[in-house]
Amino acid sequence: MTDISAIVLAAGEGNRLRPLTANRPKPMLPAATTPIIEHVFDELLEAGVTQLTVVVGYGRERVQSHFGPTYRNVPINYVVQEKQLGSGHALLAAEETVSGTCLVVNGDQLVDRRIIADVIETHDAGADATLGLIRQADVSHYGGVILEDGEITEIVENPRDERNYRLNAGVYALEPSAFEAARAVDPDDGERSLVDAIAELIDSEAVVRGVVSEGLWVDATYPWDLLRVADSLFAAGTVPEREVADSAQIHESATLLEPIVIADDAVVGPGAVVGPSACLGENVTVGASAVCEHSVVDADTRIGVNATLVDCVTGRGVRVGAGSIVGGGPGDVHVGDRIHQDEPLGALLADHATDDGGVTYAPGTIVGSDARIHAGSTVRGTIGDDTEVQG
């Protein structure tokens, strides 16, 4: 293939990542300091893709405005999936934009270029579809496939049995027959998934291949996974040990500990200690003498004077007051009626959450978007969006 078109699926909210996805889709959440989908684009282009079609839906303006008409000189064609009725439905929305073989990837998972390149190389007209796979012990939260002699015989979402599954990395080379299969799928609860389309292909005796690759593959299922995502990027060297944007202002008395990434226009005040494993997004401010360690701090957030953030994830425009303390994980995280025990999360503060200073966050605390916590409070558990916490 000389001209390779890729369809990037980026229309879904990713509702398990709430409250971070209140204003944007999962692909736009930060992997270190850049959106997950931007890493996906980079890997696609490095693997030789020459045309990008992006299926957008939930929070689509965020995707469109971030990239504009081109990315690294490759034109981006946006297709709108008005209603998010599954990944198979999203694929069909983009059908008009491609002809012949095309590559399909999830826009909300970090995927190594080697996985993409292996799929491109392995796929030929002899197969209806070729899937990128990786070896991973635990596939129970993802899609698993059974691979026999390079052919996939079964595809299962969230497999619970102990068979020898490979993990579906969400990278597909598809022939037009796959679109037919996606159309043939009976909607389940109104949704058509791409995995069901692959299952349909397998059932119809089409040739579905799998290729097992080495390389980084990370999915954020829950908001605190963004810490793990950043760690993986540092470990893989995708993000350099130390990356400080030219336009960032770092006071001469501040200490930066690697690995660290600081985006454009960020400011680090006198005496602050940032890192190791800290990601400061665009226009973030770290106040004087504040500490920020092993945290992902998204754009426009202000960390007050003397505040401490350890194992913390923030959304955009968060205000952490002076002297507030996120002491670090592990902690029990309450999501809905489930409790995730001993997660490595200090606290999660969603977009525009504000504290007035002197607030102590118990490990595993989740603060909803636009919530406000009054000075001197101690908070734990889950605090809803737009909530005000006193004392």
Add this chain to the structure above:
Amino acid sequence: MCGIIGYVGDGHDTADVLLDGLSGLEYRGYDSAGIALANATLDVFKREGEVSALESALEGADVHGGAVGIGHTRWSTHGPPSDANAHPHTDERNRVAVVHNGIIENYQEIRDELTAAGVTFVSETDTEVVPHLIGQALDAGYDPEEAFRRAVDRIEGSYAIAAVFVGSETIYAARESSPLVLGVGDEGHYLASDVPAFVEYTDRVIYLDDGEFARIEEGGIVVTDREGLVVETSIETIEWDPEETGKSGYDHYMQKEIYEQPTSLRQCLRGRVDELEGEIVLEELADLAVEGPVQFVACGTSYHAALYGSALLQERGIPAQAFLASEYASERIPVGEDHLVVGVTQSGETADTMRALREASAAGAETLAVTNVVASSAARECDHALYIRAGPEIGVAATKTFASQQVALTALACVIGGGDSREVVRGLRSVPDKVQTVLDESTAREVAAEFVDADAYFFIGRHYQYPVALEGALKMKEITYKHAEGFAAGELKHGPLALVTERTPVFALVTGDGEIARKTIGNVKEVEARGAPVVAVTDGQSDVEQYADHVLRVPTSTPVAAATVANVQLQLVAYWVANMLGRSIDKPRNLAKSVTVE
């Protein structure tokens, strides 16, 4: 971002095809443009300004019917656009003309080498090394194709490059990390940075890969690799509307530009706000010393920004006034050597504003251009220039450039006014995020649906929100073709209140909870009493919601930032009303983007 175009045809309308193509690339930005036509001689025409400036230049010129030609449109973000720096570039003996999009990284090295060999450069561009390299190879006896290849082999960096030679009917092209697409037509072949340049002639295209060369002749297109071996290419048919790509998935450029505001505002502020020192730094104005009063001259939306700028300066104790540029001369405004006259103009070419600036300059005043276009007429002719860095704006109705003008003028006011800017710095740094919040959460579409059939729209505000009220009304007029007026809130009772009925919604800008907000709420009550529906644009600090029929919420911010943030809601309301009325949003009737006549 630049754009290039090339055309090989039967020689009838080469110049027209190139000009059309350049117009199709205008969304990539433009501040200068040029074309080269090759036949027995090589004719190069280039001009600063929009493609239309080049067009008018060509009208009077003696354009021969060359069968091949290339063209270029340039949007400088650094370095001045000038006739000399515009493409195409030629060698010293005018044998070859070259257009280029990209960056030649080793150009300095090549330039030094060529200069040492006695070559005289006429421009400051990196591109000019290419025609000279080709010229050298021609001197050494190589044929045009080999000369072109040798030159391209020498350069490093990113490029989409095309060249035409005197006495030849072939275009040579090469690409590395910059877009280049070839069009296969019935009446000729094309090359361009992007499909819109030639889509009206053909939808069959060949995408050139990195490292590939193309030879384009009337008889056909041959693509080769670095070694000169012929590469099999496939011709694809474009099925999407390429204009849609330029709009990045939005229905209109205006909508795209409204949503781009967080990004363009960040660009405007980058490197200018120093939070550590609590000060604002405008490097380009380092030698600006303001001794006396400040006068702003501007038109349309820029005039509203100017009103805002003068309010900011007045509050800092500096006498400042804003004037409509078209009235400035006839009103015989006293101006002298102690004055600073600030021209606010997006394009930097607005004729009325230019005239006013020239008058002020003739009277001895110091002049400053606040503009979006680097080295535009205003920027060149004024003593100082402050760039708002909003990026190209295609929609005729100004949106993101107004926001960037507001922010740039706030920075200017702090620099001129002096004093502690800590609070302003913090306010400005929060603006992009607050604008993003409005874009994420706005209910403007619902409000627009409610009032799409209204007889007229009124907008009221005080102090910093007064210019926003005027701008909100102007946007509504421009793109919906409906009657709209903005008033200082206190002026309602002195006349305009007579116009208010239950079919005329009033948009009230009420931010903060101070005396100004309270007074505007008083005016809201006057309107309510006359039965008009009230839409409050508010941060919820005051109790205006109790009196309003609809609320367009904005996040709480500093008074200075609030004007920029609140305006976004009014942009969205105008956009959605126009959309529901099916108006030509990007090109409203009777209007042009940059008005270069008085």
